[in-house]
Amino acid sequence: MTLQIYNTPYKKKHPFNPLNGNNVGMYVCGVTVYDMCHIGHARSLIVFDVIARFLRRKGYKLTYVRNFTDVDDKIIARANSLGKPYNEISERYIDEFITDMDILKVRPADIEPKATEHISQIIEMVRMLEDKGLAYAADDGSVYFSVSGFRGYGKLSGRRIEDMIAGTRFDVEEAKHDPLDFAIWKRSKEGEPSWDSPWSKGRPGWHIECSAMSTHYLGHTLDIHGGGRDLIFPHHENETAQSEGAFGSEFVRYWIHNGFVTIGGDKMSKSLGNFLTIRDLTKEVHPEVLRLLLLSRHYRSPIDFSKEAVSSSQQALVRFYEMLDRIRKSPLKDGDSVLAGIMTAFDEHLDEAMCDDFNTAKAIAHLHDLTTRVNKVLDDNPCVSPEDKTSVSKSVADISDILGILEEDPSPFLEMIKRSGISEMGLTQTEIEKLIDQRNAARKARDFTKADEIRDTLKSRGIVLKDTPEGTSWEKG
RNA sequence: GGCGGCAUAGCCAAGUGGUAAGGCGACGGUCUGCAAAACCGUUAUUCACCGGUUCAAAUCCGGUUGCCGCCUCCA
Numbered sequence: 001m002t003l004q005i006y007n008t009p010y011k012k013k014h015p016f017n018p019l020n021g022n023n024v025g026m027y028v029c030g031v032t033v034y035d036m037c038h039i040g041h042a043r044s045l046i047v048f049d050v051i052a053r054f055l056r057r058k059g060y061k062l063t064y065v066r067n068f069t070d071v072d073d074k075i076i077a078r079a080n081s082l083g084k085p086y087n088e089i090s091e092r093y094i095d096e097f098i099t100d101m102d103i104l105k106v107r108p109a110d111i112e113p114k115a116t117e118h119i120s121q122i123i124e125m126v127r128m129l130e131d132k133g134l135a136y137a138a139d140d141g142s143v144y145f146s147v148s149g150f151r152g153y154g155k156l157s158g159r160r161i162e163d164m165i166a167g168t169r170f171d172v173e174e175a176k177h178d179p180l181d182f183a184i185w186k187r188s189k190e191g192e193p194s195w196d197s198p199w200s201k202g203r204p205g206w207h208i209e210c211s212a213m214s215t216h217y218l219g220h221t222l223d224i225h226g227g228g229r230d231l232i233f234p235h236h237e238n239e240t241a242q243s244e245g246a247f248g249s250e251f252v253r254y255w256i257h258n259g260f261v262t263i264g265g266d267k268m269s270k271s272l273g274n275f276l277t278i279r280d281l282t283k284e285v286h287p288e289v290l291r292l293l294l295l296s297r298h299y300r301s302p303i304d305f306s307k308e309a310v311s312s313s314q315q316a317l318v319r320f321y322e323m324l325d326r327i328r329k330s331p332l333k334d335g336d337s338v339l340a341g342i343m344t345a346f347d348e349h350l351d352e353a354m355c356d357d358f359n360t361a362k363a364i365a366h367l368h369d370l371t372t373r374v375n376k377v378l379d380d381n382p383c384v385s386p387e388d389k390t391s392v393s394k395s396v397a398d399i400s401d402i403l404g405i406l407e408e409d410p411s412p413f414l415e416m417i418k419r420s421g422i423s424e425m426g427l428t429q430t431e432i433e434k435l436i437d438q439r440n441a442a443r444k445a446r447d448f449t450k451a452d453e454i455r456d457t458l459k460s461r462g463i464v465l466k467d468t469p470e471g472t473s474w475e476k477g
Numbered sequence: 478g479g480c481g482g483c484a485u486a487g488c489c490a491a492g493u494g495g496u497a498a499g500g501c502g503a504c505g506g507u508c509u510g511c512a513a514a515a516c517c518g519u520u521a522u523u524c525a526c527c528g529g530u531u532c533a534a535a536u537c538c539g540g541u542u543g544c545c546g547c548c549u550c551c552a
Contacts, residue, residue: 011481012493013493028552029552030552031552032550032551037552038552039552040551040552041552042552043552044552045552047552048552072550073550074550074551157480157481157547157548158480158481159479159480159481159547159548160479160480162479163479163480163548164479164480164548206550226552227552228551228552229482229546229547229552230546230547230550230551230552231551231552232481232547233480233481233547233548234547234548234549235551257552258552259482259546259552260545260546260552261552262545262546265544265545266545267545267546267551268552269550269551270550270551296489296490296500297489297490297491298490298491300482301482301483301490302482302483302545302546304489308488308489308501309489312488312489312500312501315500315501316500316501319500322514322515323515326515353491359491359492361490361491361499362491362492362498362499364499364500365490365491365498365499365500366498366499367499368499368500369498369499372499372515372516375514375515375516376515376516376517378515378516379508379515379516380516443510446510448510448511451510451511452510452511452512455511455512455513459512459513464512464513464514465512465513466512466513466514467509467512467513467514468513468514473513473514475513475514477513
């Protein structure tokens, strides 16, 4: 199956053809490390994690680069407000980021460069742009990129220069020749972090670091460049202008942008105060539930975050794990495989879905379908062959490898889910089990009135019972 | 003001020219002492609205309405 990727500037899916055979270079804009990451960040990180995982599965030799912006106005502002050096802030939040990625099972990128460790590449690029007449040093020692000198500005975001000028809403800094020009080197004020440069003691502009680091590690043309939708303009537009301006070659072959996480339909943001951090959320919600939730919509669509969405994803995940648990516990028998056909079809469907612009929503639908089919087979005949167990674990390993879910051992996972939160219901496990014993004694004595009474009592406190041939089990309702 | 995106059942959601995936919920059934779980069946003659193109449109084009985003830092 050929991989098709939706390319932002063309607004269409195209077959994926890397520049250098099997080698693929992918650069994704990471985070600015001045605060804890929220689930909007989580979505982007998880989406590109899955894309990286899938590209590798397809046999591409991937070099995945994801940066840290570790010097910037927000970091400086944060540091000043706390009276700390800026790098104490950036280092702390890099550590927090790594912890979050660990929790979310987002695999590390191959290279995770920091802007502050690539100042020389940045300065070199600014110099190249200046030499080519695409940048100019202003009197104050800052250097600006000259948008009017670069043909093709606006091609990524689909904007025309004239429209943008008409729409300028903000006061233009006096040092700029043109309102659209943007700083690629900013002179630092007293007390701000700075590096020596031919122009001033200063620091990189926002966009230049990504141009410098991506091309430094992946060459002048990247196969894939990704990030959140909000980065299309101006960040990626400006990156393109700088990189193509400096090197004279195509900067990016495939632009991939993920949609937002919204809350009540609005974009999550600091100013609206409606953001949820990964750390807080994963205290309550299993990381796989969060992954499943964030992957259950196509990566380009917005996804609205809510308690209901979380519980529905948890319900789905539990359904998958229960099916796996059944398989694991089902007795062995000799004879033909009864699941081989189902699993083969699933493997094909999974590949097909992922090849269609990383359609994880469709992949998950196939997983639901698989669950129904397997449950049906087990309903008809609870015994499976050793071969069946193997083929199921192989397909599950594929799912885990691509989506990063179903990596837990089913029984302990299900136990953990059903235990979580029972103390808030004012119950202990011992109490529940004691009541179950009483009920089963009543059932044995055929005192169903009493048995049902006990069951109803538990139900009213949020515990649902399940009678099976192996005994009575319970879970949160 | 400029630019862009989205609108699919009660809810979530896939589907970009060939006659509406999947999940949740609801209802009916099998199973069960009764339930729960699982499975089976039913649940959109129709894809915001109005026109157009086509043998054929949720899918393409034009218009209308509504929601969202970007244009300032943003995943």
